[in-house]
Amino acid sequence: MCADRPKHPILKASFVERANSTSHPLSNYLLRLMELKQSNLCLSADVTSARELLHLVDKVGPSIVILKTHYDTLAGWDYDPQTGTGAKLGSLARKHGFLIFEDRKFGDIGHTVQMQYTAGSARIVDWAHIVNANMIPGKATVQALAEAATKWRSRVNYEVKTSISVGIPVSNVFDEEDETESNEASEHLIMGDMLTLGPYSRDNDGRKGSIVSVTTVTQSFEPVDSPRFGSQIDEGDELLHTKFEEPPSERGLLILAQMAGTGNFMSEEYTQACIETAREHKSFVMGFVSHESLNSAPADSFIHMTPGCQLPPEGEEENETVEGDGLGQNYNTPTKLVGLCGTDIIMVGRDIIKAGDPQAEAARYRDGAWTAYQRRSNQ
Ligand code: 6AU
DSSP, X not given: OOOOOOOOGGGGSOHHHHHHHOOOHHHXXXXXXXXXXXXXXXXXXXXXXXXXXXXXXXXXXXXXXXXXXXXXXXXXXXXXXXXXXXXXXXXXXXXXXXXXXXXXXEOSOHHHHHHHHHSTTTOHHHHOXXXXXXXXXXXXXXXXXXXXXXXXXXXXXXXXXXXXXXXXXXXXXXXXXHHHHHHHHHHTOOOOSBOOBOOOOOOTTSSOOOOOOEEEEEEEEEETTOGGGGGGOOSXXXXXXXXXXXXXXXXXXXXXXXXXXXXXXXOHHXXXXXXXXXXXXXXXXXXXXXXXXXXXXXXXXXXXXXXXXXXXXXXXXXXXXXXXXXXXXXXXXXXXXXXXXXXXXXXXXXXXXXXXXXHHXXXXXXXXXXXXXXXXXXX
């Protein structure tokens, strides 16, 4: 299952040591978060509705460091950038301390993947810290996504905060007559993240107030890492919030370098091309979806995440072989994936989601994967 590669010294390093040696801000953040939460578990949240997703994530959040989504499989995904599902996941991520990974598996020409990443109804880049790409179309896919992320990052560097107040009092409900003025007022609106439109009111004497359109537009810019964001964490793990900052605004990519499914076409040559590309884009590529560690050069410090992970039922011994799902998916235990093959984060979906008690099952997987990491690195 994992190739007989020479063991890289990084396999013996702690996640904190690795945080210090990586140049990717999001990897640095993630590795420190892993140490703080003592978790190297990612939930593959493959449920069928946005509502179910939010409910599940709020329960399982304390055990995970990454939430993996397939947003396009969820019924009822709300696309509103401020109040929609992406924004709600962001609040849960702040509350429980995890990163959001949209498993979009981009795999088209550069121009198309840029649009899929940053535009359209979902605007994935706005809410997903991490995405992944299939490198079948070639290196240009990664280059294009990296450029799109940099452009996005420079735009959100300063959040545009716009507040608008419109006076003189008129009516609570617009008369037709008033519409001209109100339309004029709305032409002044500059769409920003925070938009407040002061309510119109009517004079107490019941007469319509004369409309002297006084429109005040104030625009201020504040850094995205402003402490203001901290106040949004009103619940959740106290230790986490006293010790931990917001994630950096940089985005990260995982290259799909190996697949777990039976009969997949990802050859060794393809995997090598993924490694080369990752080295060329170290400020964007955090690592790989793979079933083993692909760090081989002395300077490599990529993070590896692996799906197809299963624990035997509570009380049973870990076995060498775990049955697949009959649809091509193969499973391995955390001991094998983390301990033997050197992956860092296990991704678990159906086994947690379909458990009688998903919260307890997530905690069990977290313990299993963390123990395997501790043994590997002699922590
Ligand atoms: O634990 P499971 O089998 O219920 O869920 C596995 C999850 C699914 C797959 O889309 C994903 O992991 N996956 C991937 C990823 C993460 O890219 C690659 C792969 O080779 N196999 C795989 O199952 O959400």
